[in-house]
Amino acid sequence: MEISVEEKKGISIFRMTGDIDINTAPELKTSFDEMAKRSGIKVILNLKKVDYVDSSGLATMVEILKKLRDNNGSLKVTNLSAKVKGLFEITKLTQLFDIFNEEDEAVNSFG
Amino acid sequence: MVKNVIPTNSRLLKKISKKLIKLLKKAEIDEEIIFDIHVSLEEALRNAMMHGNKLDIRKKIMVEAELEPSIMKIAVEDEGGGFNPSKLPDPTHSENLLKENGRGIYLMRHLMDEVKFENSGRRVTMTKYLGTKQL
Numbered sequence A: 001m002e003i004s005v006e007e008k009k010g011i012s013i014f015r016m017t018g019d020i021d022i023n024t025a026p027e028l029k030t031s032f033d034e035m036a037k038r039s040g041i042k043v044i045l046n047l048k049k050v051d052y053v054d055s056s057g058l059a060t061m062v063e064i065l066k067k068l069r070d071n072n073g074s075l076k077v078t079n080l081s082a083k084v085k086g087l088f089e090i091t092k093l094t095q096l097f098d099i100f101n102e103e104d105e106a107v108n109s110f111g
Numbered sequence B: 001m002v003k004n005v006i007p008t009n010s011r012l013l014k015k016i017s018k019k020l021i022k023l024l025k026k027a028e029i030d031e032e033i034i035f036d037i038h039v040s041l042e043e044a045l046r047n048a049m050m051h052g053n054k055l056d057i058r059k060k061i062m063v064e065a066e067l068e069p070s071i072m073k074i075a076v077e078d079e080g081g082g083f084n085p086s087k088l089p090d091p092t093h094s095e096n097l098l099k100e101n102g103r104g105i106y107l108m109r110h111l112m113d114e115v116k117f118e119n120s121g122r123r124v125t126m127t128k129y130l131g132t133k134q135l
Helices: A023-038 A053-072 A082-090 A103-107 B012-024 B031-052 B104-111
Strands: A002-009 A011-016 A044-049 A072-079 A098-100 B002-007 B060-068 B073-075 B114-118 B121-128
Touching: A002 A023, A011 A023, A011 A103, A044 A053, A044 A103, A053 A072, A053 B031, A072 A103, A072 B121, A082 B031, A082 B104, A098 A103, B002 B012, B012 B031, B012 B060, B031 B060, B031 B073, B031 B104, B031 B121, B104 B114, B104 B121
Parallel strands: A011 A044, A044 A072, A072 A098
Antiparallel strands: A002 A011, B002 B060, B060 B073, B073 B121, B114 B121
16 A cells, blocks of 8 residues: 655645555554644545555544544545445444545535 | 465465455456455455454464355354354444444445354355356
């Protein structure tokens, strides 16, 4: 998995390429560890180039969300493929995450 | 039937998974069905390695896969202490949504057509109907 990060309007946009699974989820977690300690961080996870997520990947995203919320930050997820969105729907994580079709919509939603 | 016995190693999890997915793609199975099987197989292997064998590299995982024209059956068995699959909490309950774990078997049960546990939870057999397409 590859992760690129761009800062835009005070938002950290993480664009991921590849699978988020048992082997790569720890890398995603590590890339957030330092950032999540800061207060009030705004983050977007763009999953446009992610075709596969397993329960380890879902667990890591939940963990990141919790850490950000604990520090008054927020997380939005964008560009889910139909298959990956299906996993969010089955597990009802759609109730937990703010999900947007496009990255710009998520950027604008921060106000 | 494809039968493999592998040590507890997450890298081998991917190797086995790729092998079976390649078989399904060669058989021109629908991409959505392949995705469901892919996720379920890796969840079963992950459970066997982490929760069953508790990452003990001396313990083995047995994987059996049988592809017929309209059905795919996969069995995964570990050498752990077993568990009671009927006593798992529902990860979609509001009190469990923020929990990091507990979604693997739930996903398997939703993505596959049948999921059966045997041998005190050590063996799981999953079945997916592939539609009417012939091999």
